[in-house]
Amino acid sequence: MFVTLPVxxxxxxxxxxxxxxxxxxxxxxxxxxxxxxxxxVHWITWIAGIIQTLLYADFFYYYFQSWKNNxxxxxxx
Numbered sequence: 001m002f003v004t005l006p007v008x009x010x011x012x013x014x015x016x017x018x019x020x021x022x023x024x025x026x027x028x029x030x031x032x033x034x035x036x037x038x039x040x041v042h043w044i045t046w047i048a049g050i051i052q053t054l055l056y057a058d059f060f061y062y063y064f065q066s067w068k069n070n071x072x073x074x075x076x077x
Contacts, residue, residue, distance in 0.1 A: 019056055020053075020056050020057075020060065023049065023052060023053045023056060024053075026049060027049060027050075027053065030042075030045075030046060030049070059075075062074075062075055062076075
């Protein structure tokens with residue numbers, strides 16, 4: 001069962017920023033572990049993480065454009 005919670009425009013930067021910070025720190029963790037742990041190569045995890053990070057970047061681009069132009073956020077369908 002899904003529960004829909006009301007989300008205001010003020011919540012979007014917090015949620016989006018938290019998700020981006022999580023991904024950025026996770027990528028830094030991969031880099032650190034690659035250089036410090038022998039045999040740490042997880043290509044599928046890395047590729048999926050990069051794709052997810054690019055999707056977050058795409059959302060942030062549209063959010064920033066709507067904020068800069070002072071219009072309601074409209075994602076392309």
